[in-house]
Amino acid sequence: MSVITGISASQGVAIGKVFLKKEEQVRVPIYTLAEAEIPKEIARLKEGLDKTAQALQNLHDKAKADVGEDEARIFDVHRMLLLDDEFVEHIETTIQNERVNAEEAVAVTEEVFANMFANMEDAYLRERAADIKDISKRLILNLLGQEEKSVAGIDYEAIIVAKDLYPSDTIQINKNFVKGLITLEGGKMSHTAILARTMQLPAVVGVGEAGDEIQEGDILILDAKKGEIIINPSEAEIEEFKKKQAEFEAYQQELLKYIGTESVTSDGQHIEICANIGRPSDVPAVLENDAEGVGLFRSEFLYMDSPEMPTEEEQYQAYKIAVEGLGGKRVIIRTLDVGGDKEIPYLNIPKEENPFLGYRAVRVCLEMKDLFKTQLRALLRSSVHGKLAIMIPMIISVDEVRRSKELIAECKAELLAEGVAVSDDIEVGIMIETPAAVMVADLLAKEVDFFSVGTNDLTQYILAADRMNPKIADLYDTCNPAVLRAIKKVADDAHEAGIWIGICGESGADTRLTGFFAAIGIDELSVSPSSVLEVRKTVQSINAAEQKANLHQNWNI
Ligand code: PEP
Ligand code: MG
Numbered sequence: 001m002s003v004i005t006g007i008s009a010s011q012g013v014a015i016g017k018v019f020l021k022k023e024e025q026v027r028v029p030i031y032t033l034a035e036a037e038i039p040k041e042i043a044r045l046k047e048g049l050d051k052t053a054q055a056l057q058n059l060h061d062k063a064k065a066d067v068g069e070d071e072a073r074i075f076d077v078h079r080m081l082l083l084d085d086e087f088v089e090h091i092e093t094t095i096q097n098e099r100v101n102a103e104e105a106v107a108v109t110e111e112v113f114a115n116m117f118a119n120m121e122d123a124y125l126r127e128r129a130a131d132i133k134d135i136s137k138r139l140i141l142n143l144l145g146q147e148e149k150s151v152a153g154i155d156y157e158a159i160i161v162a163k164d165l166y167p168s169d170t171i172q173i174n175k176n177f178v179k180g181l182i183t184l185e186g187g188k189m190s191h192t193a194i195l196a197r198t199m200q201l202p203a204v205v206g207v208g209e210a211g212d213e214i215q216e217g218d219i220l221i222l223d224a225k226k227g228e229i230i231i232n233p234s235e236a237e238i239e240e241f242k243k244k245q246a247e248f249e250a251y252q253q254e255l256l257k258y259i260g261t262e263s264v265t266s267d268g269q270h271i272e273i274c275a276n277i278g279r280p281s282d283v284p285a286v287l288e289n290d291a292e293g294v295g296l297f298r299s300e301f302l303y304m305d306s307p308e309m310p311t312e313e314e315q316y317q318a319y320k321i322a323v324e325g326l327g328g329k330r331v332i333i334r335t336l337d338v339g340g341d342k343e344i345p346y347l348n349i350p351k352e353e354n355p356f357l358g359y360r361a362v363r364v365c366l367e368m369k370d371l372f373k374t375q376l377r378a379l380l381r382s383s384v385h386g387k388l389a390i391m392i393p394m395i396i397s398v399d400e401v402r403r404s405k406e407l408i409a410e411c412k413a414e415l416l417a418e419g420v421a422v423s424d425d426i427e428v429g430i431m432i433e434t435p436a437a438v439m440v441a442d443l444l445a446k447e448v449d450f451f452s453v454g455t456n457d458l459t460q461y462i463l464a465a466d467r468m469n470p471k472i473a474d475l476y477d478t479c480n481p482a483v484l485r486a487i488k489k490v491a492d493d494a495h496e497a498g499i500w501i502g503i504c505g506e507s508g509a510d511t512r513l514t515g516f517f518a519a520i521g522i523d524e525l526s527v528s529p530s531s532v533l534e535v536r537k538t539v540q541s542i543n544a545a546e547q548k549a550n551l552h553q554n555w556n557i
Pocket of ligand 1: 296337433453454456458504
């Protein structure tokens, strides 16, 4: 056995046999055809195309039923590319002119089209090269009568090991069989990590090269909280795992007791506990875990899951599901937070030296006004279906807040003039995640209805420690007194101005900090759905007055 470590992406422990999702190399056979065999080969190609198109249609339908239209759209795009006239014609001509078998003709065509896309000016079209490779691989496997190694086919207790997982993989995961996830790439905020938390699946990400040690057929024990993976464990380690698993399950069971109970400290201070989501399909997990609302809906996932800009109507439908689904509880939807590690190819944002210090979030939105207004209109339209709040990310100045609010007012006026109803009761807040926002929090507080502290970014900016860089992960310390003092200042400024303040970064779920948050009077904690009950349990166990009295001693504040 050996032990490797990575970044903890969720909780829980798991044991299972490895399902290695490698970037598979397909072996393409090459043979020459006699003239007379060509029509038969073209008929075989047509059959392969039909089958592949049908498989993509099935994947689309399954994804739509399981997670929604937005996530399913990628399969539609793939089907369109597969059946594109020029693509199909190129394959047929290659079979005819070169007299080669269909698989080889597809491989030749793949190279031509992938190169063509890869060399395009437009960043969105460049990304299509990967799609051409994807559909060509599917088609070749189909022609060969081979099944693609898809996570949907897993029928044993497995731990998926992959370089990274794509939305098209993750939506096929069947939790009856898939017990855990390991990715070589990615960080705590990667797609896979967020999905694992929402699905409540044990996951370790960012394992790096150490993951190459894992072989097909290995048995793995995954301790997600510790970020530890044991390869081919001994009997004693399996026994140890079973104990931990039983403890974890008993703990999960115990947490169910907290459903329907109040989130108040032992001395009566209420701290609202809400959930973070990325997609409308996360709403059931919010309700099952009895969250008091949605404290952060990362709207950028709608944009990242889509091959092109989601329209106003598409966004409206997505926001409506969340706002309506929460049945009157507040849903805070954050406006587009593109940039940093979140890339959206079709926005054509050029690569930057320092993307986290660059063209990001509200900076993009205030410049790309049409894009911003499309989102704001969709948000405002959704407001009549429940209790919507709008939150602007990456604010550094009062000016940005005012300009954002002006655009919100402009969109509202336009909608009302068009006869479209908009609620009169929409809170507008900002994320506090830059040192600048901390320093001018007293001024910002006069402009908005609430603050929500983005501790993921705030920590990296205060400590000058990249949140994605494993080499300095020890410096990226969310409990560092510099970070905590910043949060306390912001909380004091918020309360002084009479507005409420929440935490929506990962620190909100860190139960080491719950006492600190209670002591400084944080009003709301927004955490992944699977952490809601644990945080509520911790809140109930805390005496806020005691925590306040010991603030300096405990936290060096
Ligand atoms: C944060 O920065 O803490 C936050 C919640 O936003 P994100 O992680 O999406 O940058
Ligand atoms: Mg952030």
